[in-house]
Amino acid sequence: MTVNYPYKRKQAPASNQKTVDFGKRGMSFEDDLERSNAFYLAADRAVIHKKPTPMQIVKVDYPARSAAKITEAYFIKPSTTDFNGVYKGRYIDFEAKETSNKSSFPLDNLHEHQVRHMEKSSQHGGIVFLLVKFSQLNEIYLLPNEKLKIFWLEYKEGNRRSIKKNEFATHGILILEGAYPRVDYLNAIDGLLEKT
């Protein structure tokens, strides 16, 4: 969810310095996915978790009689994807992104490291995909790594800057938002498994 990463927020403050209270952020696609994962876990369907955000810790204070307090740390670029786990005995690995763009997903939202990790995980037998939410349209697509890697290659060769929404529709699987779970992506994985 690069869009929500503090180090590359679009709405970065123009003032000299600003402190953001992390408790006040709204519900994001990432939150919806974490709730869906909690639902899957409770329903005993799968064990899939979001990885913690990687940070480099520089300083930790140990105040007497209270918890260790990290006083200096920095966000670092993730070298893997955000989510992984196990479903029906298979390794599941995916990256989730949200875009406010209505017609396409800009590929500069992905890091080279992540795409390489996805290809490696796929080669070793994992079920690997990209989940993209077009937030203005409330449409979510699952794009299998096999298709993503072709689009990524075109991007690296300078022949593509984004993946169009109709390409997601053609090569991916549409996931409708529901109540329980919010984002039922396991059904889409079942669709992938049936094809193989």
Next chain:
Amino acid sequence: MTVNYPYKRKQAPASNQKTVDFGKRGMSFEDDLERSNAFYLAADRAVIHKKPTPMQIVKVDYPARSAAKITEAYFIKPSTTDFNGVYKGRYIDFEAKETSNKSSFPLDNLHEHQVRHMEKSSQHGGIVFLLVKFSQLNEIYLLPNEKLKIFWLEYKEGNRRSIKKNEFATHGILILEGAYPRVDYLNAIDGLLEKT
């Protein structure tokens, strides 16, 4: 690696407040495992990573023209294990611990959450285990979840406080430290896979 977690360090400072420089810590079992994973990745044998340490971020400063700086955060108890990934198409999940004890591994080094996560991951078809290094002896054992869960049950019932080294030897697999990789635990997994 609970032993290395700042919030429960044995050598917590007695003084009122102290700052620890995280760049100056020595090589740990965890570091050895991360190197082994890097070796496996480069050799194209498996894709296994350590998860970032989970933290609760409270405050982030955005100084002008430089990276976002986290100025207040706290360590939170992990709800899953430290390591997971994919090997030979199988989901791999394990927790790694180091003990200075020479004859047994105290079970209070594990969290209830982690053990539950391990059992769930195993039920869904993952290869799940505990890796314990007896650091004074330089002996590392892989204990499959099937055995760990029995010992854990005895622990919860008050009939056991630790797992003896000879129990690791009987029910687990000894992993000798080498050069490349430092901790060749995939060979031990091969041993597990042959049995099933």
